[in-house]
Amino acid sequence: MKSPIDMRRTLLFLTVPCLALVFQCRTSDSSNQAKEEKVPEEISYNFDIRPILSDKCLVCHGPDANKREAGLRLDVAESAFQALKENPKAHALVAGKPEFSQAYLRITSKDTALLMPPPSSNLKLTQHEINLIEKWIKQGAKYEKHWAFVAPKKPSVPKVEQEEWPKNEIDYFVLQKQEQKGLKPNEEADKERLLKRLSLDLNGLPPSLQMMDEFLADNSPKAYEKMVDKLLKNTAYGEKMAIHWLDLARYADSHGYQDDGYRTQWPWRDWVIHAFNQNMHYNDFVTWQLAGDLMPNSTKEQLLATGFNRNHKITEEGGVIPEEYRIMYVTDRNDLFGKGLLGVTLECAHCHDHKYDPFSQKEYYQMFAFFNNVKEVGIESVIGGPETYAKKPLMEISNEDVKNILTFVNKQDTSRLIVSVMGDLDTTRKTYILKRGVYDAPGDEVEPGTPKSILPFNNKYPKNRLGLSQWLFDKKNPLTARVYVNILWQEFFGKGIVKTSGDFGMQGELPSHPALLDWLASDFMEHNWDVKRLVKQMVTSATYRQSAVITKEKLAMDPDNILLARGARYRINAEFIKDLVLSSSGLLNKTIGGPSVKPYQPAGLWEGATSGRGLLSVYNQDHGASLYRRGMYTLIKRTVPPPTMGIFDASNRDLCEVKRLKTNTPLQALVMMNDPTVLEASRVLAAKLLQEKTDAKEKVAKAFRLIVCRKPSDKELGVLTAYYDKQLKTMKPETAQKMIAVGEYPLTKNVDKKTLAALMRVVSTIYNLEETITKS
């Protein structure tokens, strides 16, 4: 495959000034000289032309039959080459001859009445785009099928010059690109930073002191791999991995609409953690969730897994029209299937044919038919007591079940526990195309089916969700493996090989390393969708292990690190910030699973936004050990999500999400400075250090090591101990008294309050370091 456009841009960035000069001297018609880019020798339809057509032309000349102008389609070769309806003597495209191609003449027309795209569309082609199209036509205007809709073939591993660098196959693909661009990979990161990165990535927790010492002392060649294996075995691995899946599956603890009542869907979350820890292979993992209830001799565990498709919002607003909402639930499942599992924006074909991708509205409702047979109603009950915490179809989990079958469910009392799960009607509910996507405007009836452009539905498969799962994991399905491999890549490298992890369609970004993506996807399938194996492949690669130092040259050449010539450097997820704070201070409660908890939260947030109805109208904060559970267990009330989570870009769990933003705002600084969770941890850690028989310098150094996960430099230690000395000197007893009163964790006796307050400030400062909440 051709090199992606992203990389071309990077290179061009360097050559722009001289090119601009050349163009200025050469011609008068290049009005747009600042943007002039070099046109490649050989034009690739997929990488150079299709993105332009898709973005600028297909809204009117694309798959949507109802919005098509002049009967012309530019996304299909036959249509583009045939005689124009309006003028049978002319053709939109004439291979090799731009001067006879109406499409070319129209995009270069000086007459605004003829110009394409029309000025009223607010779209415009750049000179570079026009040049590309011209050359593409000259070279024969060859069409190719969209790359993502062609099943991946395992490419051979490329040759590289720096043969000693690669540690596994990933590295050959990465290095080859770097060598083409004259880049060299970074050195391996220092051991301390590497271990922090690995531990955060595999467990969502910082490494313990013991692990740090062990790793630093181990000079064997297998030291790193040993750590990888150890972390993969920790149960914290399942918790870490669960989070991206909870985002995708829009898991929350409330029903989501209006009064936003409580729901008990957490046993499903317990199952997800369990499944990752058991290393359930991806095909089983997803099949159980989509169709566990339909499997032969379906087990209770398989039924629980189907809670996946009942995590969507469910209304409890009296007065709604039930069918309108039932249709919304089916829509939500269908859209999740598209975005989360297939990586396509199927949802765009809900009201009309897709504007860019080859999905018709009919195909949308054919997929919809798979999810339309659930034994559910639009509104089952208004907000109320425990009987409303799950909606039919539901399953009950008894204490007996927990003892025998569902041993991973952390049920803590004997009260009735219900979970919303999937279950189909005995007779099939008919599915219709909904005109404009409106629930009460049914059109033609449709049968279950899948988009032909991805992979036609194999009639050997049953026409239900089980058959749909078989289709999803059919080796010929071009998307499933690529999409999940890409999501995991994004987990470890910060962004996907395809940056738009939820859109592999025409409007999505092109892969930065297409061959690597195909190799990984093929390899993943060949090894029977083994997730842990794939994770290990990624984190043991030399690519992953590079230091994150950014030289000026690399920043200029590749500001976004597309070529991966340095390690990823990113602020960690909201949940892991809390985990890091609790873990480093020794407060972390390592209980796995169970109902969500209500830790410290500023007063009045729920109360200020509620109608006053239901269990979640008042925030009754938990006490004791529940305060120190991992961030992922904080109760998510959808209409008022936990504030610190939202401030650090956690998903609000409204709809399926496959990629979080990574922002940097002043509100984040306020959380780190003033959230009682951080302040309490600072106090508790300070108190602990004060009880050790060490000097001040050693205490500060140890705090730094626990929190930043490396030993401080002398300079760093100098600044911090000076700060400590100053605090100790100026701290007033009444100030100290106030400072240490934060949090419910009992105060340590026999510790001098002034000293404690002074050290607490130092610890809190360390928590606020940029490096603390960054994997670098």
Added chain:
Amino acid sequence: MEKEILEHGLNFNRRRFLSSMSLGIGGIALGSLLMPDLFKNGELDEEALVAGMPHFAPKAKRVIYLFQNGAPSQQELFDYKPKLRDLFGQEIPPSVRGTQRLTGMTANQASFPLVGSFVNFKQYGESRAWVSDLLPYTSKIVDDICIVKSMYTEAINHDPALTFLQTGSQQGNRPSMGAWLSYGLGNENKNLPNFTVLLSRGVGNGQGVYSKLWSNGFLDSVHQGVQFSKGEDPVLYLRDPEGMDRKERRDMLDNLSELNEMSYQEFGDPEITAKVKQYEMAYRMQTAVPEVMDLSKESDDIIKLYGPDCLVPGTFAANCLLARKLSENGVRFVQLYHQGWDQHGNLPFEITKQAKDVDQASAALVTDLKQRGLLDETLVIWGGEFGRTSYTQGKLTTDNYGRDHHPRCFTIWMAGGGIKPGIVYGETDELGYNIASNPVHVHDFQATILHQLGLNHEKLVFKHLGRRYRLTDVSGKVVNDIIS
């Protein structure tokens, strides 16, 4: 103009901009606010070039939206329908009702008897606009406001209707109006969030509010609405811990910067410098926010104007006064929500109290802005998410009734920001059930607001997952008739 915008944008290569800026306080925070999303994903986004400045000369610079959450009954406030009183207890003609879908609350009701308002109306001002006796203060400012009686929406339940009005879509996860404006126009101030939210609640039947209503959706979270609340911590986590004074915070931040600088020397990551700047912005907010929240320096005349409630934190009156102060300080979009307007039953009793809660302060805000010369550049909006039915919900007695949700028509008012003052726009039929002239769809309303701020609603777009999204989705026409 377009070319100018393009060139202007190109001069601001964000990375160069950031690196050339001195380490002066707030440089980067301000920079990223001025040029939001310009280099999103590291690539020059042509569409984003247009963001950060208006498309044409704006009339308004800022918006204050007094959202009446729950849907106030237009029949009791602005839309005077004497005929309804004459027809008391009579069934609404099927020809009027048509095929209107009903909420599940009245769909099974055996009859739909009409009910006129219990309250009297009079005409006021030069515009001779009808206003009910429930709004004595509002009646005095009719010549400053534009009453739109012909608003209509597509949703019939609170959650989707609120979401539709605020984000242009009934389903979640799109940016709110305030977020769009923050994205489109950037920030005028450097110490306060650009989009702030204030909540209050009346005594009437209430409906919750949801943080998705002030969400940034797929825009950068810098555009998210920041909720200001009553109490000691008006912005979450704003207050330093007990026992830490400003000097000590400064001291801590200086140490922090020094340590972060060491990290920057090692890694060379521009994110580190950006982080330092965000800490400085947070530090400035810690002073600026309490200053703006402090109402103690307001004159007696102002307190009198807004009414004594304005000194009680968390009331609608206090929020109105606060809204003026925030707006005066350059906050682009101040969004108020006042809950309690959902009168399915017991309407006469409840709405009287609801109206009393908001009447004086709403009028005071307009008057206050006017006397400060700020009304011209500030657009004030007052209204709910849909209207209410002309027939009763539940039992009808001579002095008590209720009204259900009604999407086909409702009344809002706007003032300032280049909207024609002293006019009434649009009419409903004599039963107040259908629009008789000049319908204004929610997207038209949104297009008009953007227009007043100098933005073309078809050009203010953000490309997300392959699609260019707009506040007005795929429709919307500017209501030129109400623009001066």
